[in-house]
Amino acid sequence: MSSFDEELRLDLQARRVQNRYRQRYNMSTPQAVNVTVDQRAYLAFCNNDYLGLANHPASIVSMQQVAAQYGVGSGASHLVYGHSKIHHRLEKALAAFTDRERALLFSTGYMANLGVISALTGRGDTIYEDRLNHASLIDAGLLSQASVKRYRHNDLHQLESLLSADQAKRKLVVVDGVFSMDGDLAPLPELSALCSKYQAQLMVDDAHGFGVLGKQGGGCAEHFKLTVEQLPILVGTLGKSFGSFGAFVAGSDALIETLIQVARTYIYTTALPPAVAAATSTTLTLLQEESWRRDKLNDVIRYFRQGAKKLGLPLIPLLPSQPMTPIQPILLGDDALVMSVAATLREQSILVGAIRPPTVPEGTARLRITLNVHHDQSDIDKLLDALANAIPATYLKSSMGET
CATH class of the missing domain: 3.90.1150.10 (Aspartate Aminotransferase, domain 1)
Known part of the structure; x- marks a missing residue:
């Protein structure tokens, strides 16, 4: 065994002793x-x-039919002819579902969050994150080269104190809609009001809110009745209530076009298989109608x-x-x-x-x-x-x- 492997083995053993070792089944x-x-x-x-x-029969049939027509993989990134009319149809449906001008598909929720935050912030900007945010949001902030300030969970007073003292050229408040490990909600109306007061932008990852909250399953934005002006950057994942795979960002035409041009996790990755997009279009309809x-x-x-x-x-x-x-x-x-x-x-x-x-x-x-x-x-x-x-x-x- 090499010295490198021995170091790794000792680290793994320490995880076992600490009850931090993870297993697959x-x-x-x-x-x-x-x-x-x-x-x-x-x-x-x-x-x-x-x-x-x-496992809904209708979504399985949709996937099978489109796989027979388009094949198993998309074969390329969205910008190099990997973007099919099946993807386009789903993006239009997601935009209508979220009451936003446009939506953009990403391969995973993790990549969506990394792509959005790195595209919109950099040196000289400040990102504000709830301490219980999902790991992808935290990692995105750290990788963005912007200053990252984390505030106590749902602590509006601490966040306002930080915002009021900040002279950054761009301020982005980033939060889970429904916190993935606690199941509670972020106070989005109050966060939106703070963003408006201090000229910050609000980004919400509503991975666990879509499908569950709102009369039509529109998640936290529908539950709190927040417009695109109040919640300009809305992220959702498709592997939870949608029962499929992938993620999307919904917002203004300017936001989505910026992400297409700048977001590296969108530009430099293979598009979702069209069959997956087709299945998701079906579950999106079911999610709203049922x-x-x-x-x-x-x-x-x-x-x-x-x-x-x-x-x-x-x-x-x-x-x-x-x-x-x-x-x-x-x-x-x-x-x-x-x-x-x-x-x-x-x-x-x-x-x-x-x-x-x-x-x-x-x-x-x-x-x-x-x-x-x-x-x-x-x-x-x-x-x-x-x-x-x-x-x-x-x-x-x-x-x-x-x-």
Whole structure:
């Protein structure tokens, strides 16, 4: 073994000792409530297909038909003849869906965030980020060469203090719409007002809000009724409620044309396969037309929170005015305990995400429960019983806030 490999091996061993080692498991079924992993059946509470559209027959047919016509891959970047009319149709539909002038497809949400922030900011600019922002937003800020200032989670007073003292030529406030590990919302109307007051631009990554929030599934922008002037840079991912793959940015014609010309993660990467774009167009229609999915999902979330509160599970509190989301973390704080409880649940054929630092701050390790429209009450009851038996009684307490 080389000295380099030995260094890597010791680093990996340290991760194991610290309960920070990550593992993959082999699935042999589609993402769903009931899955098979490593040849064993499980009840799953760990995927982001909130509306159950990833396996919808209509989207599968759309993908098959377009794959037969266009092939498996797009074969080139969007700007070198990899942009098909299937991509164009989806972009127009996403623009209409978000009530923006235009939308632009990216290969992943990570690449969308890196592309937007690096295209719009640089030396002499300042980026303001919530401390609980997604890793892609944090990395994008660090790579942009702009000054990055992080403020306490949803702390409007600290953000205003930072903005009021800043003389940067361009100021960009960047935030998750729904925070991916906590499931709570950013106070977007207040953030938009601060941006207007201090001549800053607001960028929102609404990966976990689209499909779930708003009467038509339009996410945080629809929920808070924010116009393009109030929320000029809107990012969404297609691998969660849309049940597909990829990402998009929606905004003004000037914004989108700038990204086409400047965003390196758009220019220098292969376009999504047309078949994926076709499937997404279908799920976009379903997401808007089948509002019963949001209604049922909200029933599932409410039932879980009510049951969890009765058991004293340590949920994240909700403000009375805040809508529920499918991300329902159980805060335990201790890395080893989180791993132990997740393993105990797995022995009972239940899958949940065990989330530890650096994904979340030190001392906030948690079980990340994600709920799905196809979970029923018996599924939730089984999960709650397993959690109550697996979590030590000293960690059970009354959850503050509304259910």
